[in-house]
Amino acid sequence: MSGKLVISIDGMGGDEGPSVVIPGLEAAHLRHPEARFLVFGDEAKLRAALDASPRLRDAVEIRHTADAVAMDDKPSQALRRGRQTSMWLAIDAVRQGLAQAVVSAGNTGALMAMAKFQLRTIAGVERPAIAAIWPTTRSESIVLDVGANTEATDKQLVDFAIMGAEFARAVLNLSRPTVGLLNIGAEELKGNEHVKAAAQALREAHGLSLDFRGFVEGNDIGRGTVDVVVTDGFTGNIALKTAEGTARQIGGYLREAFQRSLMARIGYVFAKGALDMFRAKVDPRRSNGGVFLGLNGLVVKSHGGTDALGFASAVDLAVDMAEGQIVSRIARDVQRLTFGDVEVPAGGREGTA
Amino acid sequence: MSGKLVISIDGMGGDEGPSVVIPGLEAAHLRHPEARFLVFGDEAKLRAALDASPRLRDAVEIRHTADAVAMDDKPSQALRRGRQTSMWLAIDAVRQGLAQAVVSAGNTGALMAMAKFQLRTIAGVERPAIAAIWPTTRSESIVLDVGANTEATDKQLVDFAIMGAEFARAVLNLSRPTVGLLNIGAEELKGNEHVKAAAQALREAHGLSLDFRGFVEGNDIGRGTVDVVVTDGFTGNIALKTAEGTARQIGGYLREAFQRSLMARIGYVFAKGALDMFRAKVDPRRSNGGVFLGLNGLVVKSHGGTDALGFASAVDLAVDMAEGQIVSRIARDVQRLTFGDVEVPAGGREGTA
Structure with missing residues (x-):
């Protein structure tokens, strides 16, 4: 082979x-x-x-x-x-x-x-992260970490930004993905210390192949405001499961609404084609599979309860990632950034002679 | 007056x-x-x-x-x-x-x-919290903190549990509300240190008028697994806004699906009554208003962009809370619990002679 x-x-x-x-x-x-x-x-x-x-x-x-x-x-x-x-x-x-x-x-x-x-983790990366592909109104975004770690330092959040951007490049075919840090307000004063320090570092960084857009809020994820949403594994996991729960809840309301009267059931028959398309759009199997980033090798986790269609999506993802050479690209990117004193590789800063 | x-x-x-x-x-x-x-x-x-x-x-x-x-x-x-x-x-x-x-x-x-x-905060309460009423498949639950603080210690999470339970008693008419701590796995080993320590304290506490059920995950909120979901203000705010974003996103898909074909538009006419009921269920105005808990006075925050119907819901909430005597009940409850060494008031422990 x-x-x-x-x-x-x-x-x-x-x-x-x-x-x-x-x-x-x-x-x-x-x-x-x-x-x-x-x-x-x-x-x-x-x-x-x-x-x-x-x-x-x-x-x-x-x-x-x-x-x-x-x-x-x-x-x-x-x-x-x-x-x-x-x-x-x-x-x-x-x-x-x-x-x-x-x-x-x-x-x-x-x-x-x-x-x-x-x-093992890639040299320069402290912790791996689990990235999820999140369907948005616009298309799809990457959210990470969704559960590998319960906390994240500013350095780790910066790593996640780099890893998420390389993942977006490989699977969403974006040349310069936009990146946002998940926070509870767009104002710079809000949020915890790690999030603020990570934002500062990403603003000051040069030579990275990503477009840092500052803070985003929970409702920006589904809107697709940025291509990559960076957060710690505790918050990311809760956001992901809350969105899944909300989708299931609304699906239940909708089923109930269509069963409520004869008129509604007739309406359902006429609208079935459209509703099937709607269902396909919110089908969790279409974006099945979390991806472990930051390791010296590609690992795709499919949902345990998925069916063949879902498992196939996870395999698709593995193929895209293998072809995108993510590991070596992440390794190169993290070497470019030093946290604290932002170190700029020779010739890397724009506008220097 | x-x-x-x-x-x-x-x-x-x-x-x-x-x-x-x-x-x-x-x-x-x-x-x-x-x-x-x-x-x-x-x-x-x-x-x-x-x-x-x-x-x-x-x-x-x-x-x-x-x-x-x-x-x-x-x-x-x-x-x-x-x-x-x-x-x-x-x-x-x-x-x-x-x-x-x-x-x-x-x-x-x-x-x-x-x-x-x-x-000022109630004696014994370190920090106020903002509580939200969250529509669930079962009925409604309380989620707090949704944004007053960016972090929460174990002591503060325990306070939030007490405050949320008294709020649920007053506005949801529950005699002994069930309470869960938001976490990223049902296993006791997962989650950060504050969440684990708060769970320990709530398990060991006696004499509180709440039924602590341990950890819940993001998808449990919409399911209504517990009456009160306790978390820090960073995570809670992101969960709330993520759910709002997901609901808006799905609403958009649905609108799109019904406009896609003539058959679907005919279906919409027949199903309109049912869909209006569905829309009423996911209408954010129905559960408009966050509530500030833990202060010596009741404060209800209505959404800034709401209409008259939403503002009226916030006023309803203020009336229910005023009639429920929440402030004095919270003050009494927090006095019963001492964090660290769990202090039990005389005669408070069940089964003692």
Whole structure:
């Protein structure tokens, strides 16, 4: 498989394991016939699932693993005892250079712990972050961190800005992504100390391939005010889950409204096509998958409860990222910025002779 | 006006001032004919607006003020120079005992600064919080803090739990509200130190009239998992604005979907009644108004951009709170709890002889 685009797959991850992973790979294969999949897991189960997807056969190579990480395993335990799991070995394939990215629908905490341990953070990056693709009124934005860390220093927020911008460049095809720091008011006086210091550093930085736009608020995320929204993992995770909860709540109200009367049910029949398009737009499977950024290797986390369509979206993302050479670009960008005294590489500052 | 229910009103607050405030008071008057309104502001403008609302005349007393706080005034400046403003004098009426609560649609930062200065925090409460009423699938919940403070210690989070529970008791008519701490995972290991310490204290506390249910996540807010969601003002403000943004975004998708084809437009006509009910459910005016808790007086903040219906909702809230005797109940509750060593008042622990 060398020389080709290879994606490593945790075949046992997620609530359903192979019965979702293999059909998901089949869907991804139709869109990316050039990609090969190195699938780790229980060989008998994977082969059984593969029998129903004959078109996929040539694109897949199975590596049998005896063990799997359970969805409720503690990350620390999985890290200590899980060296023969499909998750560990799938990540290991990236570490060894056998694959350019790994996709897992398994336990997020265990995946992050194993990925940090095996791949290590990029030199100059203190902490990895989980980035999410957020559908907006305008198109799509990147939000990070959505849960890798519970707190973030100003230096880490600056790293997240750089990482998020490179991710946006690779998957949203933007040459110079706009970046905003999530805060509780547009005025410079509001917000906590880390957010203010990070804003200061991003304003003073030169040579970065991003366009820093200052602070944004919670309602700016869905509006798509900036391409990349930077925040700590505590706030980002709560924002993401609050938005998901709000979407589900409104969907429930809407269903209820259409069942309320005969007229409404008739209306539903006429409007069904439009409503299906609406539903597709707010379908969480379309933007399935958080991405771990800041590590020496690409890791895509698919939702544990997703179906084949959702898993395929996560694989799409892994392909886009592998082709975008994100890791080396992040490594280069973080070297350009020193926090505190803003260091400018020779010739990097605009307008110097 | 002594002996009666009196609500003090900042007649000049909000984007529109008297032209929204007076019609709002008229709507509130129909629901609460027993309430009297002490309205501070430009007498000529208030009288002009009042001429269009003759039914309201007997319920209103106007107090002329020469000055008003602008929506973009800095809180510190408003506090120093704004002693003749409608906002300052409306709060002062509560401080003097002339009114049981004050309602303003003005500048939030200035209102909080003035309210803290004039009313002071309740003995035993370190910081006031802003509470919001959040519509849920189940009914309504209270979320606090949504923006009074950018950070919160464990002690302050415990205070917020107590304040939120008393607020829920008064406005949602619950005898023993359930309370959850907003966090990024249900496992006890996740979350920052303050959140974990606050959970520990609430678990060990006795004699409080609330039912602590541990941690909740962002998607639990809209689901109505608990009656009161406690968080710091940074996270709470971002959650609130993210939910508002998501609702607006989905509303936009829906409008678009119904305009897409003739069939969909026909469907819309049949389903209009149901959709209007849906719209009423997600109407932000229905739960308009944040409430400042933890001060020696009741302060309700209406959205600055609201209309008369929204302003009336904020006045409803002030009436409910005034009748619920929230201030004295919070003062009693915080005295029962000592943070660190949990102190139990004599006879307060269940099962002791």
